[in-house]
Amino acid sequence: MLAVPLSTPTGGRLMNRLNFVKLLSKSAIILVTGNFFSTVLKGSSDTAAKAYTHMKRYALGIQIDKCIGCANCVKACKIENNVPRQPFYFRTWVERYIIKKNDEVVVECKEGGAGKLSTELEEREILRSFFVPKLCNHCDNPPCAQVCPVGATFKTEEGIVLVDDDRCIGCSYCIQACPYGARYMHPEKKTADKCTLCYHRIKQGLLPACVEVCPTQARVFGDLESNASPLTRLKRMKKIHVLKPELNTKPKVFYTDLDGEVK
Amino acid sequence: MNIASAHEGLTKLLEQVSGFIYPNEIEVHWSILIVVYPYLTGLVAGAFILASLVKVFNVTALKPTYRLALLTALAFLLIAPLPLLLHLGHPLRSWQIFFTPNFSSAMAMFGFVYAWYLMVVLLLEIWFDYRADLVNWGQTAKFPLNWFYRILSLFSKDVSPQAIAFDNKAVKFITLLGIPSAFILHGYVGFLFGSIKANPWWSSVLIPIVFLFSAIVSGIALVMLLYMVITPSRGKPIDMKCLDKVASFLLYAAIVDFSLEILDITHRLYESEESIKIITEMVVNKLFISLVVLQLLIGMVVPLGILIATKLANFNQELRKLLYFLAAILIQIGIFSTRWNVVLGGQMFSKSFRGLISYRMEMFGQEGFLMALTLLVVPFFILALLIKLLPPWGSTETLE
Numbered sequence: 001m002l003a004v005p006l007s008t009p010t011g012g013r014l015m016n017r018l019n020f021v022k023l024l025s026k027s028a029i030i031l032v033t034g035n036f037f038s039t040v041l042k043g044s045s046d047t048a049a050k051a052y053t054h055m056k057r058y059a060l061g062i063q064i065d066k067c068i069g070c071a072n073c074v075k076a077c078k079i080e081n082n083v084p085r086q087p088f089y090f091r092t093w094v095e096r097y098i099i100k101k102n103d104e105v106v107v108e109c110k111e112g113g114a115g116k117l118s119t120e121l122e123e124r125e126i127l128r129s130f131f132v133p134k135l136c137n138h139c140d141n142p143p144c145a146q147v148c149p150v151g152a153t154f155k156t157e158e159g160i161v162l163v164d165d166d167r168c169i170g171c172s173y174c175i176q177a178c179p180y181g182a183r184y185m186h187p188e189k190k191t192a193d194k195c196t197l198c199y200h201r202i203k204q205g206l207l208p209a210c211v212e213v214c215p216t217q218a219r220v221f222g223d224l225e226s227n228a229s230p231l232t233r234l235k236r237m238k239k240i241h242v243l244k245p246e247l248n249t250k251p252k253v254f255y256t257d258l259d260g261e262v263k
Numbered sequence: 264m265n266i267a268s269a270h271e272g273l274t275k276l277l278e279q280v281s282g283f284i285y286p287n288e289i290e291v292h293w294s295i296l297i298v299v300y301p302y303l304t305g306l307v308a309g310a311f312i313l314a315s316l317v318k319v320f321n322v323t324a325l326k327p328t329y330r331l332a333l334l335t336a337l338a339f340l341l342i343a344p345l346p347l348l349l350h351l352g353h354p355l356r357s358w359q360i361f362f363t364p365n366f367s368s369a370m371a372m373f374g375f376v377y378a379w380y381l382m383v384v385l386l387l388e389i390w391f392d393y394r395a396d397l398v399n400w401g402q403t404a405k406f407p408l409n410w411f412y413r414i415l416s417l418f419s420k421d422v423s424p425q426a427i428a429f430d431n432k433a434v435k436f437i438t439l440l441g442i443p444s445a446f447i448l449h450g451y452v453g454f455l456f457g458s459i460k461a462n463p464w465w466s467s468v469l470i471p472i473v474f475l476f477s478a479i480v481s482g483i484a485l486v487m488l489l490y491m492v493i494t495p496s497r498g499k500p501i502d503m504k505c506l507d508k509v510a511s512f513l514l515y516a517a518i519v520d521f522s523l524e525i526l527d528i529t530h531r532l533y534e535s536e537e538s539i540k541i542i543t544e545m546v547v548n549k550l551f552i553s554l555v556v557l558q559l560l561i562g563m564v565v566p567l568g569i570l571i572a573t574k575l576a577n578f579n580q581e582l583r584k585l586l587y588f589l590a591a592i593l594i595q596i597g598i599f600s601t602r603w604n605v606v607l608g609g610q611m612f613s614k615s616f617r618g619l620i621s622y623r624m625e626m627f628g629q630e631g632f633l634m635a636l637t638l639l640v641v642p643f644f645i646l647a648l649l650i651k652l653l654p655p656w657g658s659t660e661t662l663e
Contacts, residue, residue, distance in 0.1 A: 088273045090286045107283035107617055134285075143461060149373070150356070151365035169359060170352015172292035173370050179461035181285025181614055185292060187266045190352030247460055263615045 057159045057224040058197055059252035060211070061234040062133050064259070066218035069094055069131035071114040073210035073219065080198060080209035087111040089184045091195040092135040092210050097261060099127045105261050132262050133219065135210070136161060136182040136195035137243060137251030144174035144183065144192075153192065159224075159252060160199055165191050179244050180251075197221075224252070272623060281548075282618025291610045291622045294630040295603075296346035299638050301452045301474065302602045303343040306642075308449035308475070309482010309516075310336040311385070311441060316512065318438040324508040330655030331493070332486045333389050338646035340381055346638050347373075349629055369455050380448045384441040390415075391433040393653055395422050411652075449478040456605060463538035464545075464609040469527050474605075476520035481598035483513045484591040491588055493650070503580055510587050514570040517594065521563050524601075541616045549611045549619060554604045562597015566590035 077092045078085060087110075094113030098106040098121060106119050113131070142161045145153045152167035153174050163174075168191035175183045175192060186193040198208035202221070206212070211219040222231025231254070234240075238256040244263065245251075255262075273289055280289065314332035316322045348354050361378075364371035397416035401409050453474030456465040487509045494501050531539065546554055569590040573583050611620050625631035 086270050086273070087277070087286065088270070088289050093286050095283075105617070107615070109283065109286055112286050143459075146367045147370065147459075148365055149368040149371035150359040150363060151368075167356070167359065168353065169356040171347075171350070171370065172352075173368070175287075175292050176609070177459050177461055179614055181287050184287040185290065185352065187269065263617070 054225050055157055056226075057252075058202060059138065059159070059222065059224050059231055059254065060135070060197065060208070061220035061222070061231045061240075061254045061256065063218045063220065063234070063238070064130055064132055064255055064257045066216040067094065067131040067133055068216055068218075069096055069113060070215060071112065072213045072215065073133060074112045074114045076209040076213040077195070080201075081196070083193070084187055086187075087115070089186070089193070091182075091193070092133060095132045095134060095262075096129070097132060097259065098129045099259070099261060100125050101127045103127075128259075130257075130259065132255075132258075133210075134180065134182070134243075135253060136178075136197075137180055137249065137253045138195075138197060140250035140252060141248060143177040143179065143247075143249055147173045147177040149173065156199075160197050161194075162196055162199060163192050163194065165189060168192055179247050179249065272625075276621055276623060279621040280618055282613070283615060284613035284618040284620055285615055288613050288620055291607065291620065293606055293610060294350065294622070295607075295624055295632065295635040296350045296630050296638070298599075298602045298606045299635050300343065300346040301449075301606070302481070302599050303339050303346070303638070303642070304449055304452050305474065305478030305598065305602070306482050306485050307336045307340045307343060307380075308445040308478040309480065309484075310339070310486050311445045311482070312479050313483045313486050313509070313512065315438045315442050315445075318435050319442065322508065324504050325512075327494075327502050327505045327656075328486050328490050328509060330392065330653075331490060331650075332482075333385070333392065334649045334653065334655060335486055335489060335646055336482075337385050337389060338649055339642045340377075340385060341645055342638060342642045344373075344377060346635070349634065349638075369451070369458055372451065376448055376451050380444050384437060384444045388434055388437040388441060389653075391430045391437065394419060394430050395427055396653075398422050446475060450475050456609065459609075461614060462609050463536065464542060464612070465605070467527065469523060469530070470605070473520070473523045473527060476516060476523055477598050477601050479516045480513065480520045480594055483509060483516060484594040484598075487513060487587060488591045488595070489646075491584065491591075497656075499656075501584065503583070506584070506587060510570060510573060510583075510590075513591070513594070514567070514574065517563065517567055517570065521567060524559070524563070538612075538616050541612045541619070545608065545612045545619055549621070550604055550608055553600045554608070557600035558597050558604055561593055562600055563594075566593045566597070569593075 071094050073092055074090065074094060077083060077090075081091055083089055083091050090112040092112075093109055095107055095109045096113070096117060096119075098108075098119065100106065100121070101124075106121075108117055108119050110116065110118060113133075138159060138161050140155075140159060142153070142155060145151075145155055145161060148154075148168075149171060150167055150169055152164045152169070153161065154164070155161050170185065170190045170192070172185060172192070175185065178194075183192050183194040185191070198206070198210075201208060207221050208219075211221045220230050220234050222229030222234075224232060224235075226232060234256065235254060240254045240256060241258040242251040242254060243258075276289055310332045313325065314329050314336070317325045317329040348357055351357055360371055361374040364374065394416060397412050398420055399422070401412040401416055403409075404412055450471040453471030456462075456474075457467055457470035459465045487506070490509070491501060491506070531542065566589075569586050572578075573586050578586065607622050611622060612618070613620065627633055
């Protein structure tokens with residue numbers, strides 16, 4: 001039996017128990033308050049630091065309804081990044097979708113969207129039509145980096161997926177693993193190549209070339225960690241979707257007004 | 264091949280694209296060399312499994328093929344990494360896979376799997392099995408060959424019954440270790456493809472298992488072919504009890520392999536996921552000959568029929584030999600087609616599921632047909648050399 005009557009000579013044990021309960025509550029208070037203060041202090045210092053020195057997490061937003069398919073982005077990207085000019089290598093490209101009244105879908109992307117469009121349809125056949133700019137999705141869970149046998153493809157602290165040219169062995173496994181067709185084998189360097197979000201520019205506070213030249217501001221670049229960034233604002237104001245979410249790659253190119261036909 | 268002609272080729276391919284593909288997809292990155300790679304490793308794994316039947320499962324009827332199977336596995340394993348190496352954009356950087364691997368990459372495990380299988384399994388087993396013979400040859404062969412055997416035997420001289428008993432024990436233990444290793448070697452090759460979630464043609468848990476059983480089928484068929492060619496060329500009679508047994512195992516493995524392939528196809532058709540439309544189009548337009556005709560019909564159904572017929576009917580020896588030979592050749596064609604269909608099929612449709620891409624095999628060049636052919640033929644020369652240096656029938660004919 002654990003229960004002990006209060007008036008028995010074994011009161012000492014009772015006192016001990018009371019003392020124990022007091023001690024317990026005291027330590028609980030110390031623990032809770034201590035924790036509270038430390039949390040508050042740490043939190044406030046964290047917030048203060050974050051406001052100025054937080055690690056950036058760069059990403060891109062694409063407003064499909066604003067894209068006019070001029071392919072300035074495609075051309076600018078090729079020039080800025082010295083992408084081979086032949087129409088088999090693209091860091092970014094623009095697809096044109098035509099959804100016909102009979103639900104047939106025609107997709108076209110001649111010369112990465114910079115070529116002359118060849119599909120001609122009667123207006124009455126067309127249900128809706130739009131352009132979709134594409135590029136590396138800089139996935140948070142990048143399958144390319146997972147499969148690279150030597151770690152040449154990696155994710156930077158800012159969440160940008162890059163390729164180390166000096167390390168890449170040119171096995172093409174990453175190209176096979178990318179669900180978005182965003183990679184190609186550089187014909188001269190013999191290494192995998194793809195969009196870097198113009199890492200060399202954004203590190204200097206400039207915009208990626210494709211964003212810079214977009215005449216309709218269909219491309220929105222920004223820091224996901226900053227509430228003030230145009231991208232965060234876009235994500236707040238619009239309904240957002242990403243490409244192939246079912247593959248759990250966690251893409252960081254965010255589309256507004258994305259049609260279900262786009263893959 | 265220079266860049267200009269490569270671009271010319273790609274421009275031609277661009278005209279053959281049907282539907283829509285992502286613009287970077289025009290180039291087929293894994294060419295015939297990557298078809299050859301799983302074919303070679305499959306032969307290695309299959310030949311080893313046949314050898315292990317003798318040592319672990321005591322199928323004594325297969326004894327005449329035991330050492331031949333081991334040497335075949337070694338000859339093909341030595342060449343297996345070459346197609347991979349030749350395919351790399353920077354072959355000279357390949358050492359990074361061994362020394363600074365990315366552990367999340369299935370491909371990075373290649374170095375470990377390969378080294379384990381070559382060094383720990385195959386070479387050790389061959390060494391223990393041949394040790395007594397090596398000691399013997401080290402004393403009887405002429406200079407300088409005697410020194411070659413002495414070095415190979417690591418200067419061991421003990422051929423006492425206890426030492427030989429130890430050798431046998433070691434061989435048995437290594438074979439026990441070798442069976443899962445052979446499974447890992449080829450199952451791993453299947454996993455390389457099966458783990459690519461971006462590609463519905465590859466992404467399947469069945470792929471490693473299908474690879475494994477097709478490997479066993481191709482390896483057994485190859486050793487059977489070699490045994491049937493080499494034995495008469497030495498002026499010796501073919502041991503029909505052995506050949507019938509090999510054919511039986513070939514039949515069992517082929518039944519499992521065929522069932523798995525049919526399961527894979529049925530599963531895809533029944534689940535009928537988003538990709539089924541483009542995959543069906545690809546099979547009909549691009550892979551009909553290589554998949555339906557060569558892989559399934561000529562490479563599987565016909566040899567299965569032949570092997571079943573030889574079991575049921577009472578054919579005479581000569582006819583049986585002829586039929587086995589035919590079945591084994593057809594199986595090789597079938598399994599090579601399987602590798603072709605898996606590797607190239609996975610690159611012939613767009614990941615947008617809206618278009619098909621063509622593959623044009625080059626004749627010359629680093630990734631051309633002739634190179635692939637060379638890589639397929641060289642193992643036979645290595646095998647011939649190995650047989651010359653380490654005659655597989657050495658112990659059975661001299662010691663028994």
